[in-house]
Every structure is written in structure tokens, then in C-alpha cells.
Amino acid sequence: MPKQTVEVIMPQLAESLVSATIDRWLKEPGQEVEMYEPLCELITDKVNAELPSTAKGILVKILVGAGETVDVGTPVCLIETEAEAAADSAPTGGAESPAAAAQPVEAASARPAAPLMPAAFDPDAPMRHRYSPAVQKLAAEHSIDLSRVRGTGMGGRITRKDVLEAARKGTAGFAAAVAPAAAAPAEREAAKVPMDPKVPVRTTGLHLSETIRIPTVEEEGQEVPGRGEYIIDVTPVRNSIATKMRQSASEIPHGWMMIEVDVTNLVLLRNKLKEEFSRQEGINLTYMPFLCKATVNAIKDYPIMNSVWATDKIIVKRDINLSLAVGTEDSVITPVIRNADQKNIAGLAHEIHDLARRTREGKIKLSDLQGGTFTVNNTGAFGSILSQPIINYPQAAILTFESIVKKPVVINDMIGVRSMVNICLSLDHRILDGVICGRFLQRVKENLESYNLDTKLY
Template sequence: MSETNTNHRGAVPVTVPHLAESLVSATVGKWMVKPGDTVRQYDVICELVTDKVTTEMPSPVEGVVTELLVAEGAEAAVGDPICLIAQSGAAHAAGIGGGMERDGTSAEQLQTAAVAQAQSVNEQSMRPRYSPAVQMLAAEHGIRLDDAPIRGTGIGGRITRKDILAYIESGAAAATRRQPQTQQPPVPAAEALQPVRTSGLHLSEEPRIPSIEVEHGDNREYFIDVTPVRNAIARAMRQSVTEIPHAWTMIEVDVTNLVNLRHKVKEEFLKREGVNITYLAFLLKAVVGAIKDYPIMNSVWAVDKIIVKRDINVSLAVGTEESVLTPVIQQADRKNVAGLAREIDELARKTRAGKLTLSDMQGGTFTVNNTGSFGSVLSYPIINYPQAANLTFESIVKRPVVIKDMIAVRSMANLCLSLDHRILDGVICGRFLQRVKENLESFDETTNLY
């Protein structure tokens, strides 16, 4: 037992669990308890932030929190104690006080197993924390956030801007307003929320608006707290641009036939699979096909050698209100278009609901980002370290193009590629992009999704 325990008889040290093979430490993002609080087994006691994900840390035992050993924002190594919990009399009598359950399971093993259940415990832990964007939208529509029965889909049950919009569209907002608006006739919800499409966007939902946590300030400035997740992103981005000599190239693709194909199959696919089929699924199929032809794109730099990965695990850049995460589709080259569409939908839902696990984030070998969903037509992505390349799919827009000396209106999109110039050169990347272009332009209304 640790020296700290001698000062707290019967106290169990809660340690940082071994979350993944490559992780050696985690940061305490936020404490949910304070000394003197009584906790039950599996109650969330803090948020642990890693370079991959933020996970809720459950209590391995029932008892009273006696001491917090690690401050918020501080880092602790795997196996280091972060707090002490004095077990309740019943739990101590059952044999947990000796660090072992009656069935022989140690408190440390119990704690590690409890982490797997953390995603479903205390779903409302962040519900009372409203971003300024949420508060402003709620005020505009006369919604009292503390009283309205709005289901939060953000991390820990947090209410997002999309939740407010869905609540308004349902018509429930009018029934829960304390004082109905009588001065002016209300704008119909569907009409007020109708998105404006002027750039050929192919969105399945409204773009996410980042939320901010305002600390304090005056009428000239305000401060935004840097969260542990934002710190982790900053470290990764700094490492990427510092160590990797970035280069960039772009190619234009005619996706008219792909647009026609998706329009033809999307309704039937939704009925059959229960998910939307997006352009991203076809892009991934085209990319993994090109990587098979040019496997050097699926590699990492190792100083005295280049390591080429045999498995093609595609990292998807998914934006949330708080950050950008890159969950991974494992062995994407073994999946058809329908399988990729299901994987994309599942990972996107888990990311935005804060349900990603460490296994969802590991093993990526090549990153794809659908920047076109925000209307972008040209971007310069930062490489997802330590990968060799990052490809973005820009917005599909109709443009006049010359075909056999005649002008035609076609659906066009740009593919942008950032590359590690230690590994890749213009020739190989140019050929790779040409192959992606050929694969995308080969899709037509006869393409089999399965």
C-alpha cells in the first residue's frame, strides 16, 4: 500500500488505468467530486484526457473521497494514484479494504473494468454547462434551458445548438415558454431554420458551431479556457508542422456521374441500411483503391527507414463542438461502399455523442477529411502525425468545363493532398491523385455498392 494510505486507514488509491498500449499518462481534465463526497461504485469521479479521447473515470469502490492527489489540468502516469477513497463499512467488511473482492478480483482490475462502463454512467454530468451559442439561441426563442425537457446529445448529456434546433422544430418550445410572445407573430420554425444553400454544399446536417467557455474579461476582451483536449490538439499540430516538411498539391475531379449515382441509390439505401450514403463513402473506396496501387502513401517515417503499413486504416477527421477527432476505419480496403458508409455513420455518431473509445482512435495510416461539407473549395491540411499524407475532399460545385471543345456544366470537386516530403515526392503523389481521380470518375449508375 502506498505511503499516502497510511494516513487514511482503509482508503483505496484510485490510479490511472492502463487505457491503451501506447498511452503512458493522462491528464485530469475535471474533477466531478471533492473531498468529503460520498461515491458509489461506478460513479464518475473525474474526466481523464489523453491524446486520443476524453473518458470518464468511474470509482472502483464505494466510499468517501478523502483526498484529491492530482489537480485539474495536471498529468499523471499510468498506475499513479489520483485520489483516495475511504471505503464504506459494508464494502470494507466484504473484503474490498484489502484491495481484493471476495471473488479474487483486485481493486485495480475492477477499476480498469469500470472504465469500459464509463461512457454510460452519469450521462447528465455536463448538461448544466451551456455554450454561449446555445444560450443565445435559447434566448432568441424564449426557451428556459433549466426547465425545458431538451435531450442533450453532447458529451455527458450536454445540450448542443443542434438539440435546441431539433426542440424548436418539434413544436415543444412554444408549450414550455413561460410567457408566450404576443407582440409579434412568431416566425414558423421550419421557415426560420431553413438553411441557405448557395455553394453546392452536400450536407446531411448543419455544420457544427464551436462552443466556448468564457472565463472572465471586460468590454474590450474575454478569455477562453484552454481545455485539455485543445492542449492535446495543439501539441499534435505543433509536432506535425515542426517535424514534418509539408508539401501540398491539388487535382480537379469530375464527379457528375457520382452525383447521379448517389441521387439514384440514396433513398433505397436508407431504407435498406438505415443510414445515409454520402459522397465520402465513395471517396474512401477510391482512396483505398489508389493506396493499393501506391502503397508508399500508407507509410511513416522512422529516421533510418520508411515503414510501409500493410493494413489500410483510414482516419476520418470528424468535427465536434469542442474539437476535431480522427476515429479510424480499420482495414478499409476490405470493405465495399456500403460497408464504408455504415462505418462512417457509426463513427460520426459516436464522435459527436462523445462515445469514442481508445480502440476507435488507434491504428490510422492515412487521413481523409471531408472539408467540402463546410463549403470549402481549397484547403491545406496539416498531416495527422506520424502519417505520411492527409487528403481533403472539397465541396462539389457546378462549373462550366470544356469537353471535346464544347462547354458543358458539370459537377466538379477538388482533391487536396498534404504530403510528408521526407517520404513522398511530387511524382508519386501526382500519380496517386490521378488514380483517385480515375477511381472517382469511374463510378456511374451501374456501380454495385455491395
């Protein structure tokens, strides 16, 4: 049967992204590739993804090397395939190639990398038994049978963390940490690793969230013999975070303000409603939706807070799209609640829960990370009482909600025990000044202190 060489094109990962960087190639020239099998790992400033093959055949030539950045529509490699099979597959070259291969696709956020593929494609098929050299080496060191480890990566791919988790569980926890490789997707989903039964001792703060497992240096790094040091490779996600933070800190002249808020009534309100809300809605009622509602109402009074610097002008955004700083064990992602000012407290609670859950499960979409105009962050979840956050570039400000702490407070020359919280604001001093930010913080304070037992969630 005649052979045909087809081009694999750099796809458009999202409407606003016009290029991507090839991190590393997963296939080498001369190797066979299946349809939709990942060819290489891509990096953008928002997410990482794997580029799937659009043809079945032999990889004959790599056109773009690792570390190179290319525009959407650029050929990255050549695959030799049978002409009949090529005709049946999606076109990858010629005049129609960019339109077919460069359609926007949804990629999972941060790690693990998500393959870009049609919805009808079963991601488990090509990924289930693909082990990286690092995973194989780690499994050998810990005597782990990879065929029995349940992979948490996209398509069931086994990551270093899966191997380390299986090793950490040991014999006692092995049954819960692994599942048969041939298990159905529903069975693999049911084989969840149980949470650590240890409950953290809370010495301060009223709203510390559940503990997120933090990898140890020994797990993540490689020890340098004789030097007493560990070397940890900088991941693409960490490198992207570093770039954005450096850009924000170097380009934006940061200013900081803090105000103390009495949220005693808010604590009473949440305690009154949380059990009923959990029964009716199936999610926990946290303090974040109350903070978000108080913030967006203050932004409506002071719209300049919802702006960006544009060299010779200031662009004030009409839509209030709140970015939420969601921390995972190895990164911070900022998914967006669109038109947050049009949602009630219950609606905000559902949005926050959904975005946080999908972020931590690696299922966030690229579109969920775009369009944010103002960022809020719950640093109180870690027990922090005072933070100086870095602005989420290119926004004008970021607000942190610290830990709620019971403190003695003077009220009408009398001392009472109240639930107090600090809210901290970082501001772009090119756009905002102390007067406007002070009034904005006062309005957020007023909104938070106005909650009472009669406040409605719907």
C-alpha cells in the same frame, strides 16, 4: 463497524495509453462518495473521461493534484470505507489492485467526458442532479429551472450548452428542449430538441451536409468590461488538438498537391441509387464511400502512401485503416475504418455513417480512434473548393474532397457543363515526393472518373 482505507488507482484507458492527466477534482477531502460516482476528470491525447470511485465512503486524501500526469496503476486518492463494504467492492489496493483497476475501458470521445464504469451500472443515477457552478450560474442568469432541463451530457448531466439551448428556445421551444427529470431513459431519448427549420441557401456545391449548430462567442466566452473583448477558456479537447497540430506542423515538412476531377458520372450514379439505397439500408448515400473506395484502391497501387516516418526508417503499414475527419461544433475527431480496402461501397457507407453519428453524439470509443494509416476529409461539406490540410500525425498524407461544382469544361474543343471537384493532398516530404504523389492522385482521379451507371455498391 471497522474502517478501512483503500486506494483508487489510475486505470488503463486503452492498451496504447500508459498515462493520463488529472484535469480537475470533482470531489474534495472530507466529502462522501458513492460507488462509481465520478471523482475527477482525466485528459489523454485522444479523449477525456471521468474516473469513477471504486468504493463507497469518505474521500480522505488526494494524492495527485490537478494538472499532474501519472502512470497507469498509480494511486490517485484514498477513500475511507467500512471494511465489510470494501470487501464486497472491487479491490483497489494491494497486489491485485493494478490488475483490477487498470483494465482497459472504453471512454467517450471529446466532450462531454465519459465515466469509466461497468456496463451494469446505470449512469443516470449519480449524474442526473449534479450541476457544475458554471451551469448553476448560467441557469440563474436566464431564469432556467434545471430540474426540467434534459441533460445531453453523459449520464444525463446538464452542460452549459443545454442551459443555453433552453434559454435560446425560450417559452415557445421550452417544451421540446426539456423533459421531466424523473423521466425514463426511453422517454428522455424521445424528447429530442428539434432541428432548426431554417434551410441554408446553397449557392455552390452539390453535397453540403446539414448545418451543425456553431456556438456564438457570446455563448462560449466572457466579455471583458471596457475592452470590447471576449475570453474563451481553452478546453482540454481544444488543447489536445492544438498540441497535435503544432506537432504535425513543426515536425513534418508539408508539401501540397491538387488535382481536378470530373465526377459527372458519379453524381448521376448517386442520384440514381440514393433513394433506393436509403429505403433498403436506412442511411443516406453520400459521396464519401465512393471517395474512400477510390482512395484505398489507389493506396493498394502505391502502398508507400500508407506509411509513417521512424527517424532512420520508413514503416509501411500493410493494413489500410482510413481515418475520417469528423467535425463537431467544438472539435475535430478522426475515427478509423479498419481494413477499408476489404469493404465494398455499401459497407463503407455504413461504416462512415456509424462513425460520424457516434462521434457527433459523443459515443465514440477510444478503440475507434486508434490505428489509422491514412486520412480522408470531406471539406466540401462546408462549401470549400480548395484546402491545405494539416497531416494527421504521424501519418504520411491526408486527402481532402472539396465541394462538387458545376463548371464549363472544354471537352474535344467543345464547351460542356460538368460536375467538377478538387481533391487536395498534403504529404510528408520526408517520405513522399512529387512524382509518387502525382501518380497517386492521378490514380484516385481515374478511379473516381471510372464510376458509371453500372457501378455496383455491393
